[in-house]
Amino acid sequence: MSERLRFRWISAAAPVMAAAGGAMSSLILIADDDRESVETLDAALRRDGLRTVVAEDGEQALDLHARLKPDLVLLAVALPGRDGWDVLGELRRRGDTPVVMIGAPDQPHHRLQALRIGADDHLVRPTAPVEVVARIQSILRRAAGGRTAKVLRVGPLEVQLENYMAAVMKAGERRRLDLTLTEFRILAHMARTPLRVFSRGEIMQACFDNQAVLERTIDSHVSHLRRKLEGADAAGLLTNVRGVGYRLEAEA
Structure with missing residues (x-):
C-alpha cells in the first residue's frame, strides 16, 4: 500500500x-x-x-x-x-x-x-x-x-407510507390502487429500491413478519398486485425476473 x-x-x-x-x-x-x-x-x-x-x-x-x-x-x-x-x-x-x-x-x-x-x-x-x-x-x-420523506415515487407510482395508500399518476389523473395490507407491504418494500431484483425469500422475510409461507403464496400476492397496477395503466411496472424474483421498474 x-x-x-x-x-x-x-x-x-x-x-x-x-x-x-x-x-x-x-x-x-x-x-x-x-x-x-x-x-x-x-x-x-x-x-x-x-x-x-x-x-x-x-x-x-x-x-x-x-x-x-x-x-x-x-x-x-x-x-x-x-x-x-x-x-x-x-x-x-x-x-x-x-x-x-x-x-x-x-x-x-x-x-x-x-x-x-x-x-x-x-x-x-x-x-x-x-x-x-x-x-x-x-x-x-x-x-x-x-429522515423526512413519507412518500416514495417510482415513475408514475406514488406510495404513501404513513397512510398505507398507493396510486398511479397517468395523464394528470391520480388512480388509487385498492391494495390489501400484504400487497401494500410488498409494493412499499420494492419501491424503496427500484430496479433491484428481490427474491421470494427476501420478500417473505421483509413483508410477512417471519410467518412461514410458501413461495407460491408470494407469487399469488405479486400476481394480484401486478393485475391492479395493470388496471391503473401501469402495466410493466412490476416485472418477473425468471429464476430470480421480482423487480419494480423505474417506468411503466
Whole structure:
C-alpha cells in the first residue's frame, strides 16, 4: 500500500467541503484488505465527490466507525480478525448506518445472509467501480430522504407510507390502487429500491413478519398486485425476473 494513500486515509477524518454548494460531502468507510480493489474504489468514490477512510481489518473498521461516524460502510465479507459478518452484526447493534457488503462470486448464499443480518445491499467481486458508486449514492439519497420523506415515487407510482395508500399518476389523473395490507407491504418494500431484483425469500422475510409461507403464496400476492397496477395503466411496472424474483421498474 502506498504511503500517499496511507496518509490520505489517515487525514480523511478532517472536514472536507464538496465543490457544489460548499456542503460537507458524505464520508464512506471502506473496510477491505484487498489493496488493489480498495485503491480502485477509493479513487472512484473521490472522483464522485465523496470522502473516504479505509480500514484493513474488522477491529479497525469498528474503531473508525465509532470515532468518525461515517455516512456509509462498504464492508468486505472476508476481513482479517473480526470478519465482515461479525462487523455487520456489531454495526446493526450500534444503529442504522447504511452498509454495502462485498463478497466472493462463489458464495451466492451470502447475499441473502447479508440482507437478513441488516445490510442495505450486497455486491460480488469483480464489480465495476461505477456500479459501486451508483449503488452507494442511491443508498445515501434514500437514507437522507428517509429522515423526512413519507412518500416514495417510482415513475408514475406514488406510495404513501404513513397512510398505507398507493396510486398511479397517468395523464394528470391520480388512480388509487385498492391494495390489501400484504400487497401494500410488498409494493412499499420494492419501491424503496427500484430496479433491484428481490427474491421470494427476501420478500417473505421483509413483508410477512417471519410467518412461514410458501413461495407460491408470494407469487399469488405479486400476481394480484401486478393485475391492479395493470388496471391503473401501469402495466410493466412490476416485472418477473425468471429464476430470480421480482423487480419494480423505474417506468411503466
